[in-house]
Amino acid sequence: MQLTVIGVGPGDSELITVKAVRMIKEADIILVPVKKEGSTKSTALDIAKKYIEDMDKVLYLYFPMINLEQNKDYVESIFKKHGENINQQLQEGKKIVYLTLGDPMIYCTFTYISEYFEKVNYIPGIPSFLNGAAISRKPLCIERESMAVVNMTDDEDKIKMVFDIHDSIVVMKVCANQKLLKELINEGKRSVTFLTNIGLDNEYITEDINYLNEKVPYFTIGIVR
Numbered sequence: 001m002q003l004t005v006i007g008v009g010p011g012d013s014e015l016i017t018v019k020a021v022r023m024i025k026e027a028d029i030i031l032v033p034v035k036k037e038g039s040t041k042s043t044a045l046d047i048a049k050k051y052i053e054d055m056d057k058v059l060y061l062y063f064p065m066i067n068l069e070q071n072k073d074y075v076e077s078i079f080k081k082h083g084e085n086i087n088q089q090l091q092e093g094k095k096i097v098y099l100t101l102g103d104p105m106i107y108c109t110f111t112y113i114s115e116y117f118e119k120v121n122y123i124p125g126i127p128s129f130l131n132g133a134a135i136s137r138k139p140l141c142i143e144r145e146s147m148a149v150v151n152m153t154d155d156e157d158k159i160k161m162v163f164d165i166h167d168s169i170v171v172m173k174v175c176a177n178q179k180l181l182k183e184l185i186n187e188g189k190r191s192v193t194f195l196t197n198i199g200l201d202n203e204y205i206t207e208d209i210n211y212l213n214e215k216v217p218y219f220t221i222g223i224v225r
């Protein structure tokens with residue numbers, strides 16, 4: 001049996017593919033990553049819940065949100081255990097799906113354990129920034145323009161280079177370096193739309209750069225033009 005990683009989209013339960021819904025309904029086991037050991041809190045699960053007929057099929061997988069390099073042995077032992085457990089269930093013939101927010105190819109926790117599986121099937125989901133662009137009603141690219149996706153946890157020099165080169169910049173994990181982001185938007189006289197909790201409770205959208213003066217929620221993207 002094969003493991004299928006499903007992107008459930010950014011928040012709105014209707015922004016999920018027909019194929020994803022079918023595979024969730026057909027699954028024997030539904031894996032859901034959580035940030036704290038013993039936690040059952042998951043945004044991906046909240047989005048997919050209305051398509052899950054039996055909540056007993058849900059298994060929570062703990063993914064420690066600590067520095068991976070500094071805690072390499074500890075983190076790897078947890079990932080290895082997840083890999084072994086899932087492989088055992090696959091050998092028993094179970095259909096297993098793994099739910100992830102947005103799209104599985106954009107900053108997804110599953111990447112950390114993918115090496116333990118021979119073959120994985122991926123079902124794409126709508127990433128937060130494509131839903132964000134639709135909500136803001138502004139195209140990301142037109143004519144010859146280019147677009148980049150940056151992660152504010154990346155090196156400052158690299159982020160600066162991206163701002164120098166591209167017409168549109170999608171900024172993920174905004175909360176990781178708000179000071180630099182504010183500087184780059186102001187220096188380049190760029191326009192920006194911030195979108196927080198897209199499709200979730202407390203959705204908030206603003207074009208005000210001063211939004212960066214206070215710590216923004218983790219689920220925030222910026223679309224810079």
Ligand SMILES: C[S@@+](CC[C@H](N)C(=O)[O-])C[C@H]1O[C@@H](n2cnc3c(N)ncnc32)[C@H](O)[C@@H]1O
Nearest residue numbers: 010102103106107127128172173197198219220
């Ligand atoms: C670990 S990444 C997950 C990205 C996800 N796989 C995707 O395709 O959008 C988490 C970051 O994605 C962005 N994000 C994900 N979902 C969001 C949402 N509903 N609203 C705003 N930002 C979101 C935020 O920038 C957040 O810091």
